[in-house]
Amino acid sequence: SQQGEEDPQALSIQEGENATMNCSYKTSINNLQWYRQNSGRGLVHLILIRSNEREKHSGRLRVTLDTSKKSSSLLITASRAADTASYFCATAIFNTGFQKLVFGTGTRLLVSP
Amino acid sequence: DAGVTQSPTHLIKTRGQQVTLRCSPKSGHDTVSWYQQALGQGPQFIFQYYEEEERQRGNFPDRFSGHQFPNYSSELNVNALLLGDSALYLCASSLQFVRFGGRPSDTQYFGPGTRLTVL
Numbered sequence: 001s002q003q004g005e006e007d008p009q010a011l012s013i014q015e016g017e018n019a020t021m022n023c024s025y026k027t028s029i030n031n032l033q034w035y036r037q038n039s040g041r042g043l044v045h046l047i048l049i050r051s052n053e054r055e056k057h058s059g060r061l062r063v064t065l066d067t068s069k070k071s072s073s074l075l076i077t078a079s080r081a082a083d084t085a086s087y088f089c090a091t092a093i094f095n096t097g098f099q100k101l102v103f104g105t106g107t108r109l110l111v112s113p
Numbered sequence: 114d115a116g117v118t119q120s121p122t123h124l125i126k127t128r129g130q131q132v133t134l135r136c137s138p139k140s141g142h143d144t145v146s147w148y149q150q151a152l153g154q155g156p157q158f159i160f161q162y163y164e165e166e167e168r169q170r171g172n173f174p175d176r177f178s179g180h181q182f183p184n185y186s187s188e189l190n191v192n193a194l195l196l197g198d199s200a201l202y203l204c205a206s207s208l209q210f211v212r213f214g215g216r217p218s219d220t221q222y223f224g225p226g227t228r229l230t231v232l
Contacts, residue, residue, distance in 0.1 A: 031219050040201060042117075043156070043223040050219075088155050092219060098168045098209070100146065101221060103155030 006089060006104040014112055019076040021107040023089030024069075030099065031092045032065055034074050036085045037106075043088065046074075079111045115140050117206050117224035125230045126194050134189040134227045138206030144168075145187040146221060147179060148203040156203055162187050163209050194231045201226045 007022045025032070031050045035043040049056045049065045049072070056063045062075040076083055086108050090101040118137045126132050138145050144163045148156035158171040162181035181187045185206075191198055205221035 033220070035223070040152075040226075040228075042203065042225040043205075045220055045222065048220055090155075095169055098144075098161060098163065099207070099219060099221075100158045100161060100169050100171070101148075101156075101205075102158065103148075106155050 006087075006107045008107060009105070010108045010110070012110045012112065013079055015079060015081055017079055017111075019079050019083070019109055019111070021074045021087050021089075021109070023072045023074070023104050025072075025089075025091045025102075025104070026070065027091070027093065029067075029091040030094050032063075032072050033090045033092065033101065034061075034063060034072075035088045035090060035103075037088065038085045046087075076109075079109075081111050081113050084109060084111045117204055117222050119202075119204050119224040119227050121227060122225070123228045123230075125232065127232050128194055128196060130194050130231075131190065131192045132194060132229060134191075134202050134204075134229070135186065136189070136204030136206075136224060137186045138204075139222050142206035142208050142222070143185050144207045144209040145181060145185065146205045146207070147187070147189045148205065149173070150201040150203060150226075152200070159189070191229075196231050199229060199231045201228050 033048045034046040047058045049063050060077045065072045086106045088106045089104045092099050120135045146161040147159040150156040160170040161168050165181045176192045178190045203226045204224045207221045
């Protein structure tokens with residue numbers, strides 16, 4: 001079963017605009033990670049934010065985490081056509097020292113030239 | 114530095130057959146996790162291997178089994194295939210044990226996946 005949901009399910013914007021995706025989850029986490037997937041292929045790791053962090057930046061990416069609301073957001077600034085992909089949040093759950101990822105349902109982003 | 118590799122890329126099987134998927138982790142990684150991604154869904158955790166033992170398992174039936182070899186590579190086996198097993202199977206590698214101090218990596222690196230179609 002999925003850990004949580006992402007909102008919106010699909011997002012269509014123009015190049016140069018910002019894209020914001022939200023993720024909600026259900027249980028306590030160690031960290032939350034965002035991944036990108038192009039055309040149903042492998043997942044590319046974008047950014048990781050730990051449970052004691054509130055905001056993190058990487059290039060054009062900005063991630064926030066609100067553990068009290070069990071939610072996270074991913075902002076892509078100045079989007080490009082190459083950003084067109086599906087974006088997934090994944091919560092890291094630890095059990096006996098081992099980590100597994102529980103993924104959300106994903107947001108499909110379409111960036112038009 | 115070689116990333117995670119998976120084989121084969123695509124596979125077509127019929128119901129009732131058995132399939133074996135293979136994964137080689139990123140260089141230096143010792144832990145392999147397998148995920149199943151149905152069309153239009155997020156990946157779901159199947160199981161995880163470290164030191165040739167299954168360490169965690171998701172909500173998948175015993176028809177799904179795995180193995181890890183001494184070189185850290187891994188296999189996923191699915192018996193008695195069902196139509197519902199059609200999916201993209203993703204392998205992810207990570208580092209659990211770090212020598213001389215340090216800490217395990219929290220990041221999992223994914224391979225390109227194997228697309229399994231069951232007819």
